Amino acid sequence: xxxxVDMKTLNFQIVPLATEVAEAARRSAxxxxxxxxxxxxxxxxxxxxxxxxxxAQPGERVILFPYPAIPPGHPYSESGPIFxxxxxxxxxxxxxxxxxxxxxxxxxxAYSTNYxxxxxxxxxxxxxxxVVEKLLQNPETAFVHVRSVTHGxxxxxxxxx
Numbered sequence: 001x002x003x004x005v006d007m008k009t010l011n012f013q014i015v016p017l018a019t020e021v022a023e024a025a026r027r028s029a030x031x032x033x034x035x036x037x038x039x040x041x042x043x044x045x046x047x048x049x050x051x052x053x054x055x056a057q058p059g060e061r062v063i064l065f066p067y068p069a070i071p072p073g074h075p076y077s078e079s080g081p082i083f084x085x086x087x088x089x090x091x092x093x094x095x096x097x098x099x100x101x102x103x104x105x106x107x108x109x110a111y112s113t114n115y116x117x118x119x120x121x122x123x124x125x126x127x128x129x130x131v132v133e134k135l136l137q138n139p140e141t142a143f144v145h146v147r148s149v150t151h152g153x154x155x156x157x158x159x160x161x
Contacts, residue, residue, distance in 0.1 A: 012132055012144075014099060015157035016092040017050035021067070022084045029063045029086070036065040038086055048148075049085045053092035053099040053156060061086035069145060069154040074115040080153050092156075098128050099156070105149045108158075110135040113142040122149055132158050 029036040039062050041047040047056035056062045062083040070076045092099060104125045110118045118140055123131050128146075135144050136158075144158040 010096060010129060010133070011160055012136055012158050013095040013161050014053070014092065014097070015095070015159055016053050017067075017082070017084065017156070019051065019091050022051040022089075022091075025063050025065045025084050026086065026088070028065065033065075036063055038062075039064050039083070047083050048101070048155060049089060050082050050154070050156060051084045051091055052089040054089075054101050056083065056085060067154060069157075070111070070115050076111070076115055076117050082154055098132075102146065102155055103128055106155065107147050107149050107152075108132060108135060109145045109147060110138065110141040111143055111145065112140050124149070136160055 025036060029038055039047065041056035041058050041060045041062055044057060045055050047060070047062045049056055049062065063086050064081055064083055066079045067082045068077070068079040070078055106124070106128065107120055107122050108128070108131055109120045112118055118138060119135060121131055121135065132144055135141055146155045146158060147153060148155060
């Protein structure tokens, strides 16, 4: 089924990782926190920065650290590994545009206000905007998480506007 979406009428925004979280990860890594590690990217599509929403290029340093995408105290609570650039990067600002770097290999999980998963759908090269719009049509959906299909890692959030 083909879902066409008029890019001018999107009713959602992309929510990249907060700058404060990225900066805290950099400070923790620099201080030697055991759960924050420096990694050198060795492939062009293996180390996505959740702050600027672009792939780290081979040779760039990133920080790998745990991030609680769903807060503790809920059935879907989890803390999973994510990357941010080791050097400061600009937070993704085109929040009304789906990040082109993440059109493939993503799963979209719709959650309620109580952090219960309502639905999940794999998107691989199709129209992620249309899938998000469809998930947000459900009045129970409070927000959507975009994650890696292969590793399940949190990539970014999506909220209604």
